[in-house]
Amino acid sequence: MYAYDEIDRTLVNERVSEFRDQVKRRLSGELTEDEFKILRLQNGVYLQLHAYMFRVAIPYGTLATNQLRALAHVARKYDRGYGHFTTRQNIQFNWIKLAELPDALADLAEVGIHAMQTSGNNMRNVTSDQWAGVAPGEIEDPRIWSELIRQHTTLHPEFSFLPRKFKIAITASDHDRAAIKIHDIGLKLIKNEKGETGFEVLVGGGLGRTPFIGKTIKHFVHGRDILSYIEAILRVYNQYGRRDNIYKARIKILVHELGIEKFSREVEEEWQHIRNSSLQIDDEVIEDIRSRFTYPSYEKLPHNPDELRQAAADPDFEAWRKNSVAPHKVQGYSIVTISLKPIGAPPGDATAEQMDALADLADKYSFGEIRVGHEQNLALPHVAKRDLPALWKALDKLGLATPNVNLITDIIACPGLDYCSLANARSIPIAQELTRRFANHELANLIGRLHINISGCINACGHHHVGHIGILGVEKNGEEVYQITIGGRADEGAALGNLIGPGVKFDEVADVIEDVVEAYLALRERPEELFIDTVKRLGVEPFKERVYATR
Amino acid sequence: MPLVNGGKIADDSFVKLAVDTPLPEGGDILVPAERFLSDADVLLARAGKVGVIWPNNRDIAELVPHLGRIAVVALVFPTFRDGRAYSQARLLRERYNYRGELRATGQILRDQFVFMLRAGFDSFEVKKQADAEAFMQTAKRYSVFYQPTGDGRITALHRRMQLRHSEGVGT
Numbered sequence: 001m002y003a004y005d006e007i008d009r010t011l012v013n014e015r016v017s018e019f020r021d022q023v024k025r026r027l028s029g030e031l032t033e034d035e036f037k038i039l040r041l042q043n044g045v046y047l048q049l050h051a052y053m054f055r056v057a058i059p060y061g062t063l064a065t066n067q068l069r070a071l072a073h074v075a076r077k078y079d080r081g082y083g084h085f086t087t088r089q090n091i092q093f094n095w096i097k098l099a100e101l102p103d104a105l106a107d108l109a110e111v112g113i114h115a116m117q118t119s120g121n122n123m124r125n126v127t128s129d130q131w132a133g134v135a136p137g138e139i140e141d142p143r144i145w146s147e148l149i150r151q152h153t154t155l156h157p158e159f160s161f162l163p164r165k166f167k168i169a170i171t172a173s174d175h176d177r178a179a180i181k182i183h184d185i186g187l188k189l190i191k192n193e194k195g196e197t198g199f200e201v202l203v204g205g206g207l208g209r210t211p212f213i214g215k216t217i218k219h220f221v222h223g224r225d226i227l228s229y230i231e232a233i234l235r236v237y238n239q240y241g242r243r244d245n246i247y248k249a250r251i252k253i254l255v256h257e258l259g260i261e262k263f264s265r266e267v268e269e270e271w272q273h274i275r276n277s278s279l280q281i282d283d284e285v286i287e288d289i290r291s292r293f294t295y296p297s298y299e300k301l302p303h304n305p306d307e308l309r310q311a312a313a314d315p316d317f318e319a320w321r322k323n324s325v326a327p328h329k330v331q332g333y334s335i336v337t338i339s340l341k342p343i344g345a346p347p348g349d350a351t352a353e354q355m356d357a358l359a360d361l362a363d364k365y366s367f368g369e370i371r372v373g374h375e376q377n378l379a380l381p382h383v384a385k386r387d388l389p390a391l392w393k394a395l396d397k398l399g400l401a402t403p404n405v406n407l408i409t410d411i412i413a414c415p416g417l418d419y420c421s422l423a424n425a426r427s428i429p430i431a432q433e434l435t436r437r438f439a440n441h442e443l444a445n446l447i448g449r450l451h452i453n454i455s456g457c458i459n460a461c462g463h464h465h466v467g468h469i470g471i472l473g474v475e476k477n478g479e480e481v482y483q484i485t486i487g488g489r490a491d492e493g494a495a496l497g498n499l500i501g502p503g504v505k506f507d508e509v510a511d512v513i514e515d516v517v518e519a520y521l522a523l524r525e526r527p528e529e530l531f532i533d534t535v536k537r538l539g540v541e542p543f544k545e546r547v548y549a550t551r
Numbered sequence: 552m553p554l555v556n557g558g559k560i561a562d563d564s565f566v567k568l569a570v571d572t573p574l575p576e577g578g579d580i581l582v583p584a585e586r587f588l589s590d591a592d593v594l595l596a597r598a599g600k601v602g603v604i605w606p607n608n609r610d611i612a613e614l615v616p617h618l619g620r621i622a623v624v625a626l627v628f629p630t631f632r633d634g635r636a637y638s639q640a641r642l643l644r645e646r647y648n649y650r651g652e653l654r655a656t657g658q659i660l661r662d663q664f665v666f667m668l669r670a671g672f673d674s675f676e677v678k679k680q681a682d683a684e685a686f687m688q689t690a691k692r693y694s695v696f697y698q699p700t701g702d703g704r705i706t707a708l709h710r711r712m713q714l715r716h717s718e719g720v721g722t
Binding site for chain 1: 631632633634635637638639641646660662665666667669670681692693694695696697698699700706707708710711712715
């Protein structure tokens, strides 16, 4: 856990009082809506279909229990009793009143939470692996660097009015849980031959209307140079990124239009000017940030405690354990993923009661720490294995023990037409129907790992391009039509999915997905061959033939 | 449109010329980049100071050979969401060591003052009178800065190091 010091607290409080003044000026008419729009966006406030939506940052997905309780408090006091976890380690509240926003921000500031730059054309919340610091085989904790970059990108005087939004993600594991290849800048923490920490830097990834997988711009940037290198990328982008067309303004388009070689030469030239400046970070600075992260004092615990062996007799517990519990770097501990995808419910929602109860459980079983992942699930990162049975019982009572992590019902979906003013089609009801179709755990388990991602418009907040199955809702002649892709993925092997055929109507989507899954079950070579691997082996055609033969 | 200079509302001695406005006899003038570059010697030979209005889509390096001879560089924010001139400002101050007046023009609201000060601007053509009057108050809104820029304000990282070392003295 990173603990704010007086300096961080002061800045967040100054930001809250600035925003209070801006809201006051808007309410008095001193600011026009057009002027206010940019200011509110920089504080995470959107105007949606029914009300203002408020997006709060959870930097690199790490939350302390008092912070989760504060989010529950905001849900209860200022909203309708729930919040929605997004694909970028944020939480959204959908029914906020403008006049109350400064108070909500002030309440959050008390526990070191802010909403700065969670929207708008600036550097967004820095995201990372939700298993950072606990994943076996990790090179080092990427959150130290995430926090360094979070600070550097917060209220940056040069880059707060970029051509378009700008997202940075960091991973330190071979298996990429942070989806770095679909970010404007993706950082993979690595060591050079001298054992020094640095980053492989990727640039120009992103989804939306024109999706691209990020390209490597530099194979190794030393840790001490990472801020100047990022600054060089941003300076080139700020000056040359397109501002004439919102759909061509992301850095991915600039990288694509210039080509990665020319773009990297521009960055290199700029970087040579600034790398030996006060942007260079020495070890002491890193150590100072590291010193404000606290790590649990783990006990020496057995690998397979009695409690776990006894509980193994309960098939429901075993189903959950096999699905939701992952190995921890410390013996005797586990990482527990908490599915926010109960059958029939909107993906990623949690009620205030669930958040409070989860905070209590995290205090009891996870050293007071909770994580948020881009799949819209939560995690308890340090659970002693002996506590797993008790934790499971408690989660089950809260409706938080659905054993469907990484299975077909663990769906990523944007809010869609139920909330969003940009959407062309509904997302949540599609997700709900699909979870009902595949509610049977044996069936879902038989299918194995399969990610369905749903977006309600081309902006791709539901990451449909990189779903193993992607569903994109569009509008055609006043009707919702859904385009279906297969073969996408967001991890280290990131790829964009391919269309399997013509779009289908709202009522047909679940049937088509069932047919896709049936085709997979018939086509896979053996039960261990995952959906994504079957698609890779065979391509789209055999799926297309089977699914569309009778349509 | 009020001008804020040196932290307070001030008279603007400069007259803005378009590309084709006849050159006045005397007095301070602000001229568009294009006109300045094509006619620099004539413009500089007359009495009165010369400033240049530099568009935000033209490489600021082109102006560098002339920096020693001009009194003002005016950068442009066509809308306040277009942030290109922040980069130009920092380059002028930090890379090219420009020390003359650096003026922000266009859609300038109080909500940008801190960013602009940090990027090196020291004068502002402010859109609204109320914002100009609120300048000093608004400029002091923040006391914590995470990024080093050429404005010399101490960064959070730096301040922490100082705190660490001063704490270390007694132990």
